[in-house]
Amino acid sequence: MTLELYLNIFAAIIGLCIGSFLNVVALRQLKGEEFVLKASHCPKCNKFLKWYDNIPVLSYLFLGGKCRFCKEKISIQYPLVEASTSVVFALLFFFFGLSFKTLFLMILSSLMIVMCITDIKEQAVFDANSYPVIILGILYNALNLGDISLLNSCMAAAAGFVFFEIVARSGKPFFGERIFGEGDSVIASGLGAFFGLKALIPIIIVSFIIQVLAGMPVVVKNMLKEKDYKSVTAIFALFFCIILAFINKYIIRHEELIYYSLGLSGLTMIIAIISTVIILKGIKERQSFTLLPFGPALIISGLLYMFAGSNLLSCLIKLFT
Template sequence: MFILYLLIFLFGTIIGSFLNVVIYRLPRNESIVYPSSHCTKCKNELKPYDLVPIFSYIILKGRCRYCGNKISVKYPLVEIIAGLMYLVLFIYFGFSIELLFYLFLLSLLIVIAFIDIEHKIIPNKIILTGLIVGAIFRVLMLNYGVWDYVIGFVLGGGVLLLISLLSGGGMGGGDIKLMAMIGLFIGWKLTLLTLFIAALLGAVGGIILIALKIKTRKDYIPFGPYISAACIISILYGYNLLNLYIKLITG
């Protein structure tokens, strides 16, 4: 079993390495296929031994082999997060169609979170890709019900759209589209829970960032990473949390 878990983790880090390419190139309107991986500073093409997830960063001591410039710690961080979360989802869902579905969603959320942190945008291409895949999956899984997910789509985007209208644009359009996409993936019950958890995480995260003077009250704080984290929490523990809440209010 340990070997299987290790393989799943390593597979996740490989996917994470590809996600790094998407995170870097997509906001710059560059192809994620061509040219091959290269140093963003000196443009030297990277060899296979420069691209081993996590280990290459450690061996190279966080610097480019060719020009010596620092490599952002973001790269191994994305690979570690992807590897760990792929393993967690595998442990939770096992070998199943659901696993593939949620691994795909996880990969999108990682890309969205890191792009939003760095560029303060959520690319429409990622959202559109998620909507297409989510819709196809729900059609294929029609026997398991579809209205929960249609309502999730409308509710996820609708709640944030309403907040945006009432607050005079306090909620970004990317966040609205992201929640609509998530609603299509996880259904309306977990969508509502995701909104609640995201608001809670956002409030706590904002307070910490302001307390540490990383941000000020006037600074824009990306909400996409909090939505992404809340979505994963809901997928893994959502129904347990909902059942606990029902028990608390019913005594």
């Protein structure tokens, strides 16, 4: 038990250091700089950082999120990425112990985190990060480290890519452009290669839910800016439907209230359909509607699946049925 605890603490510290490294990798990729190991410096005043200003998370807290020399604000991205990598690594050791499986999943998580940063910052997913995930995933299953066959791995790699390409291109007549970038298709392919055909379904569904929840505030903000109050109302109506569904499931659905329950379900469905039509019309009329990068939602969903496995979707289904 104590050995396991030490192992987890060790993994968390390794995660902090790797997270710090991933920050640098992502930023240098975005700037198109060759990646070489050199002392990190402040992007504004270019002064080199002392070792004690370079301790993951802690230095950020001690310096109050500002450069020691020029007081330029340091992005919250640094400690956030360091902390998340640390948590992911500790969880990997907790679930899978000291093993080759853990090593593969550590590399997968690292590449995913880098893609998350570059996608959020500049809507860019680099081939140098995304394609290796597919190869790693197939190798992972060829070495029997996962739960699926090599054939399943290869088929899921293809299926993930094809599915996202179809969805991305089907947006063309509607939005005049692809809904997702090609990077997202490659990410889905990599997740398929690691976790198999059956995993793709919960990963994709959960990623759409994450995307909707994360994107809503931005979409509403854009609609308010364009004075499209009809669409905003429709969005709130949709959320109201979710609340109604919960009320129906947890409060009303008893044998003796079955007709109320059916009536409420019908009403909820009608409101949901009308709201959806209004929102889609609003989006079609205004081409300025900006689409958020989808990669991060897909990545977070994939990482959740890495730990939860097939429980990922069943938890969600239980919530509503």
